[in-house]
Amino acid sequence: xxxxxxxxxxxxxxxxxxxxxxxxxxxxxxAQEALGFWPxxxxxxxxxxxxxxxxxxxxxxxxxxxxxxxxxxxxITTMTPTGAEQVVKEFPFAExxxxxxxxxxxxxxxxxxxxxxxxxxxxxxxxxxLLKHAKQCGLRIDVVNARLSDRSFQRYQKLSLxxxxxxxxxxxxxxxxxxxxxxxxxxxxxxxxxxGSIKFDLAVAPEVLQANWRRQLGSRFVWMGGSTHHGEDxxxxxxxxxxxxxxxDALLILVPRHPxxxxxxxxxxxxxxxxxxxxxxxPPDQWCDFDVVIGDSMGEMMNYYQACDVAFVGGxxxxxxxxxxxxxxxxxxxxxxGPHTFNFLDITNQLLQVNGAVRCEDEAHLQSAVVxxxxxxxxxxxxxxxxxxxxxxxxxxxxxxxxxxxxx
Numbered sequence: 372x373x374x375x376x377x378x379x380x381x382x383x384x385x386x387x388x389x390x391x392x393x394x395x396x397x398x399x400x401x402a403q404e405a406l407g408f409w410p411x412x413x414x415x416x417x418x419x420x421x422x423x424x425x426x427x428x429x430x431x432x433x434x435x436x437x438x439x440x441x442x443x444x445x446x447i448t449t450m451t452p453t454g455a456e457q458v459v460k461e462f463p464f465a466e467x468x469x470x471x472x473x474x475x476x477x478x479x480x481x482x483x484x485x486x487x488x489x490x491x492x493x494x495x496x497x498x499x500x501l502l503k504h505a506k507q508c509g510l511r512i513d514v515v516n517a518r519l520s521d522r523s524f525q526r527y528q529k530l531s532l533x534x535x536x537x538x539x540x541x542x543x544x545x546x547x548x549x550x551x552x553x554x555x556x557x558x559x560x561x562x563x564x565x566x567g568s569i570k571f572d573l574a575v576a577p578e579v580l581q582a583n584w585r586r587q588l589g590s591r592f593v594w595m596g597g598s599t600h601h602g603e604d605x606x607x608x609x610x611x612x613x614x615x616x617x618x619x620d621a622l623l624i625l626v627p628r629h630p631x632x633x634x635x636x637x638x639x640x641x642x643x644x645x646x647x648x649x650x651x652x653x654p655p656d657q658w659c660d661f662d663v664v665i666g667d668s669m670g671e672m673m674n675y676y677q678a679c680d681v682a683f684v685g686g687x688x689x690x691x692x693x694x695x696x697x698x699x700x701x702x703x704x705x706x707x708x709g710p711h712t713f714n715f716l717d718i719t720n721q722l723l724q725v726n727g728a729v730r731c732e733d734e735a736h737l738q739s740a741v742v743x744x745x746x747x748x749x750x751x752x753x754x755x756x757x758x759x760x761x762x763x764x765x766x767x768x769x770x771x772x773x774x775x776x777x778x779x
Contacts, residue, residue: 374530374532374533375499375533376475379473379474379500383474386472390402390405390406390472393405393451393452396452397452397453399452399455399456400452400455400469401469404468404469404471404481405469405470405471405472405477406471406472406477406480407471407472407474407476407477407478407479407480407481408480408481409468409471409480409481409484409485410484411484411485411486412446412466412468412484412485412486412487413444413485413486413487414444414445414446414466414485414486414487415440415443415444415445415487415489415778416436416443416444416445416446416487416489416491416778417445417446417447417448417485417487417489417490417491417510418432418433418445418446418447418448418490418491418492418493419447419448419449419470419490419491419492419493419496420447420448420449420454420458420493420496421449421450421451421454421493421494421496422449422450422451422453422454423451423453423454423457423669423670424695425449425454425493425494425496426447426449426454426457426458426461427457427461427573427670427672428493428494428516428569428570428573429447429493429516429569430461430573431569431572431573431574431769432491432493432515432569432572432769432772432773433445433447433461433462433465435769435770435773436773436778437464439773439778440778444466445462445464445465445466446465446466446467446468446485446487447462447465447466447467447468448467448468448469448470449467449469449470450469450470453630453669455467455469456669456670457669457670460670468481470498470501471501473498473499473500473501474500475500475504478498478500478501478504479504482504482505482508485508487510488509488510488511489510489511489513489778490505490510490511490512490513491513491514491515491776492512492513492514492515492541493515493516494514494515494516494517494518495514495517495518495519495523497514497537497538497541499533499537502537502540502541503540506540511542511777512540512541512542513541513542513543513544513545513776514541514543514544514545515545515566515569515772515776516545516547516568516569516570516768517544517545517546517547517551517555518546518547518548518551518568518714518715519551519554519555519558520692520713520714520716521550521554521713521716522692522713524554524557524558527558528557528558531558534558534559535558535559536559538555538558538559538560539559539560539561541560541561542561542562543561543562543563543564543775543776544560544562544563544564545564545565545566545771545772545775545776546563546564546565546566547565547567547568547717547718548565548567548568548717548718549565550716550717551565551717552564552565564775566768566771566772566775567765567767567768567771568697568718568765568768569768569769569772570695570697570698571697571701571762571765571766571767571768572766572767572768572769573697573698573701575673575677575701575702576673579673579674579677580677582655582674582677583677584655584674584675584677584678585677585678585679585680587655587656587658587678588622588655588658588659588678589659591618591620591621591622591659592614592618592620592621592622592680592681592745593621593622593623593624593678593679593680593681594611594614594621594622594623594624594679594680594681594682594683594741594744594745595623595624595625595626595675595676595678595679595681595682595683596623596624596625596626596683596685597626597672597675597676597682597683597684597685597694597698597699598626598627598628598672598684598685598686598694599625599626599627599628599636599685599686600627600628600629600685600686600689600691601632601689602688602689603685603686603688603689604625604627604636604639604640605639606688606734606737607623607625607683608623608625608639608640608643608644608663609643609734609738610734610737610738610741611623611644611662611663612643612644613738613742614738614741614742614745615662617742617745617746618745618746620659621662621745622658622659622661622662622663622664623662623663623664624663624664624666624675624678624679625640625663625664625665625666626665626666626672626675626685627665627666627667628685628686628694630667630669633649633665633667636665637649637665637667640663640665644662644663645662646660646661646662646663647661647662647663647664647665648660648661648663648664648665649664649665649667650664650665650666650667650668650671651667651668655678672698673698673702676698676699676702676704677702679699679704680704680705680744680745680748680751681704681705681706681707681741681744681745681751682699682704682705682706682707683707683708683709683737683741684696684699684706684707684708686711686714687708687709687710687711687712688709688710688711688731688733688734688737689709689711690711691711691714692711692712692713692714692715693708693709693711693712693713693714693715693719694714694715695715695718696708696715696718696719696722696728696758697718697762699758700722700727700758700759700761700762701759701762701763702755702759703755703756703758703759704755704758705729705744705750705751705752705754705755705758706722706727706728706729706754706755706758707728707729707730707731707737707740707741708723708728708729708730708731709730709731709732709737710730710731710732710733712730721761722758722761725757725761726754726757727754727757727758727760727761728754728758729744729754
């Protein structure tokens with residue numbers, strides 16, 4: 372742990388700058404909680420979700436737990452203000468706190484204000500001081516929806532002096548797939564079970580289907596770049612320029628992964644297209660007047676996917692490892708991924724094996740696939756239906772998680 376503590380000291384100025392940026396950008400951000408100054412809170416269950424993605428992933432788990440234990444109190448922590456906003460929106464019955472930054476003093480100070488004996492961590496958000504102090508306070512710790520890419524596994528192995536004690540602290544890891552479970556066990560985890568991904572149990576919200584953005588866009592071809600990263604947006608914009616030569620009324624919805632990139636991607640799009648809209652300023656029923664729409668809103672990813680005919684899952688054309696293809700699959704969309712999908716390797720590979728998605732190795736291949744699918748509605752429908760059946764077949768992880776964890 373000494374190495375981790377030393378690195379934490381080294382990065383303290385950057386952490387403080389991040390807290391300051393959050394406070395300046397988000398008026399409701401409670402910086403004191405990030406420093407460990409929590410108001411007293413009592414809960415039967417504490418769930419930690421790093422940000423928006425984890426909050427949405429936890430939705431089916433939270434709702435089934437709530438249905439099973441309606442009188443029990445729930446605490447949800449996040450690291451980010453956007454995650455906090457999503458908690459308030461999705462779970463108005465829950466108490467929210469910002470997770471303290473992982474300084475030992477901040478974590479200890481916060482936990483002294485907490486009366487709770489059970490912590491669930493969604494995915495693999497493992498903070499050494501948090502885990503150590505939580506165990507000292509007698510909390511049971513379960514990591515649910517646990518996943519670990521081979522790349523992350525290799526990094527942890529190189530730092531085994533830090534990682535092995537860390538992975539022994541949680542009481543259990545409930546893993547995505549057997550490959551994840553094997554990696555956790557190799558790093559010293561005490562109890563590892565394969566329960567599958569709770570993201571498959573995500574129900575499409577009725578509001579998404581009622582809003583039906585796709586219907587508002589008429590018969591034009593709509594494709595989307597979901598959760599894109601720097602280096603991908605310019606490729607998608609170039610492809611869209613080629614696509615418009617054959618399908619002049621085609622629309623590209625571009626949704627950057629990180630909110631701080633919204634403005635930059637908008638500027639980038641304006642360099643190539645005159646008709647570019649921001650979701651925050653333009654309702655879907657007006658999108659027909661534009662060539663590109665920048666999705667600069669939070670918590671509407673399912674709406675964006677519902678609006679498209681073809682969904683490119685971002686983070687996969689560059690070496691970021693790709694994002695989860697389950698959301699477009701649940702909406703029956705034709706899915707395209709790039710070559711780099713190691714973050715969701717098992718899910719993506721299984722989807723590809725049943726021909727429920729198309730993998731494109733580079734920009735040229737992606738351009739060919741998009742242009743081809745734009746003219747083949749029957750092929751888009753076939754891909755989407757295979758993806759939907761795949762997603763539905765893999766549901767049930769939440770039930771398995773609830774059965775494995777003792778909530779008494």
